[in-house]
Amino acid sequence: MGRSGVRGERSRPSDRGGTAAHAGDLGWDESLYQDTGDAAPGPDERRPRGNRHKGGRTKRSGFRILRWTAGTLAVLVLATAGAGYLWYRHLNSNIKTDKLNIGEHKAAKPTPNAAGQTPLNILLIGSDSRNSKENLKLGGSKASVGAAPLADVQMLLHLSADRTNMSVVSMPRDTLAQLPKCTDPENGKVYEATATRQMVNTSLGRGGPGCTVATWEEMTGIHIDHFMMVDFSGVVSMADAVGGVPVCVSANVYSRNSRGEGSGLKLKEGTTSVKGEQALAWLRTRHGFEDGSDIARAKAQHMYMSSMVRELRKNATFSHPNALRTLAEKATKALHVDDGLDTVKKLYDLSNELKKPDPSRITMTTMPFVYVGARVAPKEHDADALWSLIKDDVSLDGKDKKKKSQDETSDDPAAADDKIAVQVLNGTRTATTAPVPGRASQVAQALVAKGFTKAVRDQSQSLAEEKTVLRYPSSDLEGDAQAVAKSLGIPLSSVKKSTDVSGVTLTVGADWTTGNAYPKSAGDEDASKALDKEQTQNGADDSTCMKVEPGYTW
Numbered sequence: 093m094g095r096s097g098v099r100g101e102r103s104r105p106s107d108r109g110g111t112a113a114h115a116g117d118l119g120w121d122e123s124l125y126q127d128t129g130d131a132a133p134g135p136d137e138r139r140p141r142g143n144r145h146k147g148g149r150t151k152r153s154g155f156r157i158l159r160w161t162a163g164t165l166a167v168l169v170l171a172t173a174g175a176g177y178l179w180y181r182h183l184n185s186n187i188k189t190d191k192l193n194i195g196e197h198k199a200a201k202p203t204p205n206a207a208g209q210t211p212l213n214i215l216l217i218g219s220d221s222r223n224s225k226e227n228l229k230l231g232g233s234k235a236s237v238g239a240a241p242l243a244d245v246q247m248l249l250h251l252s253a254d255r256t257n258m259s260v261v262s263m264p265r266d267t268l269a270q271l272p273k274c275t276d277p278e279n280g281k282v283y284e285a286t287a288t289r290q291m292v293n294t295s296l297g298r299g300g301p302g303c304t305v306a307t308w309e310e311m312t313g314i315h316i317d318h319f320m321m322v323d324f325s326g327v328v329s330m331a332d333a334v335g336g337v338p339v340c341v342s343a344n345v346y347s348r349n350s351r352g353e354g355s356g357l358k359l360k361e362g363t364t365s366v367k368g369e370q371a372l373a374w375l376r377t378r379h380g381f382e383d384g385s386d387i388a389r390a391k392a393q394h395m396y397m398s399s400m401v402r403e404l405r406k407n408a409t410f411s412h413p414n415a416l417r418t419l420a421e422k423a424t425k426a427l428h429v430d431d432g433l434d435t436v437k438k439l440y441d442l443s444n445e446l447k448k449p450d451p452s453r454i455t456m457t458t459m460p461f462v463y464v465g466a467r468v469a470p471k472e473h474d475a476d477a478l479w480s481l482i483k484d485d486v487s488l489d490g491k492d493k494k495k496k497s498q499d500e501t502s503d504d505p506a507a508a509d510d511k512i513a514v515q516v517l518n519g520t521r522t523a524t525t526a527p528v529p530g531r532a533s534q535v536a537q538a539l540v541a542k543g544f545t546k547a548v549r550d551q552s553q554s555l556a557e558e559k560t561v562l563r564y565p566s567s568d569l570e571g572d573a574q575a576v577a578k579s580l581g582i583p584l585s586s587v588k589k590s591t592d593v594s595g596v597t598l599t600v601g602a603d604w605t606t607g608n609a610y611p612k613s614a615g616d617e618d619a620s621k622a623l624d625k626e627q628t629q630n631g632a633d634d635s636t637c638m639k640v641e642p643g644y645t646w
Contacts, residue, residue, distance in 0.1 A: 180436060186424035187439075189431045192319065194299050195272040195306025197555065199315040200563070202253075202485065203588040209253040211485045212445060213314055217301055217321040218245025218375070219428075240297025241323075243304045245375075245393065248314070250482050251445060257453035257487040258446075258631075260397065261478065262390040263308075264458065265293040266467045269523045272310045274303035289524070291467065301428065311470070311523040312479040313558050318442070319430050326426030327372045333415075333422040336365030337400045339374055339392075340637035346646045347373070347380035354379040358646070362637075371396070380644035387458060387468075391627060392638050394456035398631045401451055454631030455488035457623055470523065476558045476602070478623070483559075488623060489630065501584070504571035509543040509579075512572045512596060515550045519557030519599040527554035528605045535580075535600050538608035542579045550597070560601040560610060563590040572596050581610040 204210045219241045243265070250259040268289040275282050276299035283298040295307040301321050309316055322330065331337070340363045347354035357373035357380065359366075366374050375393055382388035424436065433439055460474035470476075486492060506512070516536040521527035532549040539547035560582060564573040566589075573587050573596045604610055629636065 183420055183424045183436045184434070186421070187434060187436075188428040189434045190300050190428065191277045191302045192430040192432060193305045193309065193316070194274045194277055194302035195310065197272065197306070197310060197553075199309040199313050199556075200561075200590060200592050201315045202483070203590055205253045205485070207254070209255075211253045212249075212251040212318075212442075213316045213482075214249040214251075214442075215301075215305055215308055215316050215319040216245070216247040216249055217243050217296065217304055217319060218327070219296060219321055219323045220244045240294070242293040243296035243301075244293055246292065246304065246308070247393075248308065248312075248316075248482070249446075250314075250485075251449070252487060253485050255445060255448040257489065257491070258449045258455070259482060259488045260394065260454070260456040261482070262393065262456075262458045263292060264386045264390060264461060264468050265291065266386050267292045267459070267461065268464055268467050268469045269307065269311055271295055271298065272303070272306045274299040274306055276300065277302065289469070301430075305430075310556055312482075313556055314479060314483055318433055320433070321428040322426050323428075324372060327375060328368050329422045329426045330419075331366075331371035332368045333419040334367070334400060334404070336367045337371060337396055337403055338363050338365050338634075339396060339399060340364075341640055342637045343640040344646050345380050345638075345640045345644055347377045347644060349379055349643070354644075366396075380641050382639050382641060384641050387461075387627065388638075388641075390458050391629070394629050395636060395638065398451065398454065398456060398629060399634065401454065401631055402634065405447075405451065451631035453487070453489060453491065455628065456631065457488065457628040460624060472524070480559055488628070502570040502574050504568060506571035506575035509575065510545045512544055512546060512575065514539060514544055514547040514576055515593075515595060515597045516547060517550045517552060517555060517597065517599045519555040519560070519601045520605050521554050521556045522558070522602050523556070525602075531600050531605065535598065535608070539576065539579070539598075541608075544576060544579065547576075555599060557599045557601040558603065560586060560604045561599050562587045563593045563597045563599070565589070565591060565593050565595065569596055580608075581612065 202210050246263045246265065248261045248263070250261070252258065269292050270288070271283075271286045271290050271292070271294070273283065273285040274295075278300075281299065283303065292304075292307055292311075295304040301319050305316050305319050308314070339359075341359050341361060343361045345357065345359050347357040355373040355376040355378070357370070357377045374396055376389070377392060378384055378386060378389040381392055420436065424439075427439075429439070433442065457478075460471040460478060461468040462471045481488065514536075516532045516539070518527050518530075518532040520531050532554075536547045536549045562573050562577050562582060564570055564587070570587070570589065574584055576582075576596060576598060577584055577587050
């Protein structure tokens with residue numbers, strides 16, 4: 093029987109000890125029960141009309157009210173849940189995605205720490221595309237419409253495996269490097285690797301952000317987990333949603349010269365809260381800050397990011413539903429991400445990870461560089477040292493807790509030398525130099541001479557590995573890998589567990605280009621000394637002001 097049948101059966105007067113014939117005997121108001129689906133109560137349940145103020149209409153009436161209330165709430169809950177689902181789908185539909193890496197080579201993923209945690213590396217890209225009315229209005233000329241976009245902002249955000257610290261490293265847009273082969277995922281167009289060094293910001297026009305990711309992995313050897321890209325209008329939209337961000341200048345500044353160059357930023361000396369188009373102008377300003385270079389612009393961008401993080405932590409902006417709704421709408425429309433961040437849920441989970449480090453453990457810096465005419469190139473030793481720090485998940489602020497020594501000998505006993513199979517790869521290629529010919533064969537032969545008769549050269553194409561590394565796939569091969577390392581003088585800290593290999597695999601890096609024994613000085617440098625103190629900022633420092641370039645004051 094249906095619900096209405098059950099309800100009618102429970103309401104029958106005969107079940108209450110009386111009949112409907114008694115309904116008017118004591119002056120009850122039967123109209124209360126008309127069209128409700130319920131019969132009037134029996135004599136034992138009736139109260140004189142004069143006592144209604146004491147007990148309400150009846151318990152029965154109270155039950156009906158509760159039933160109606162519950163039904164209304166159920167409808168509201170279902171409606172809200174439905175609206176929430178539709179809103180979630182709407183936000184997901186806003187998100188623009190692309191393939192993460194469209195190059196030929198992929199950097200090895202980092203090895204999890206003892207707790208099974210792995211670091212996160214996210215490439216932040218700012219596109220200068222003018223291929224929309226909104227972007228053209230915000231910057232550039234009509235002549236730039238239709239041109240390939242440039243990645244004028246490139247920052248690597250490294251979140252430590254234990255989530256205690258974060259490092260942000262900018263690469264100047266004018267950096268020169270050989271660009272890798274990339275294949276456009278939309279039309280299949282192949283962009284061959286460049287024979288000469290090109291500006292890295294042109295990588296974005298070679299098939300999309302996936303080529304910029306490939307360029308970074310080639311240059312640094314760092315595995316990148318995600319990218320997030322935003323254009324001019326996206327910056328304005330998100331800056332409005334986030335709210336004002338305090339920035340500081342050492343003097344009144346107007347970023348415009350007699351030739352019309354500059355962002356148009358105009359601020360008074362001291363601290364100003366910027367948002368919207370003014371925030372975009374700050375992030376784009378080169379003329380008027382310090383020496384007028386892209387290096388100065390990167391410093392201003394770091395200042396804005398640090399200040400924004402502090403503001404978001406200080407204010408409860410995003411605890412308010414409307415503010416959160418606005419940010420969600422604008423962020424999903426503004427961001428262009430890799431296909432691993434294709435839902436709001438994934439973006440939300442990532443944001444929860446990124447907010448874990450305290451601002452005092454956030455370090456922002458610029459890649460060490462040398463000038464090549466009006467352009468720049470990675471400062472070979474110092475840049476390599478910085479990339480090694482990040483690959484090894486070492487904080488740039490020097491505040492890491494002392495970790496358990498990685499040079500401890502494994503409890504896993506090694507097999508006999510002549511029973512250990514070793515694959516040797518040539519990883520001596522760098523962003524600026526070709527691989528050393530025959531290097532993998534030389535080291536494989538050296539191992540054979542030491543008794544590792546199963547050592548062979550891997551036929552794979554040469555890789556780019558700044559530091560020599562020995563990888564093994566499972567704990568039962570750790571002892572074997574360490575035995576190989578000891579025979580060649582490779583420190584045990586360079587022996588790493590990795591699911592990217594199927595057996596003991598030695599990749600000879602750019603730090604070992606000659607000889608049969610690993611050079612003792614390799615890897616012994618204090619890489620933190622490579623950081624340029626002038627270009628390095630702490631996320632908690634709110635005392636810094638951008639120096640204004642002479643000739644741009646008012």
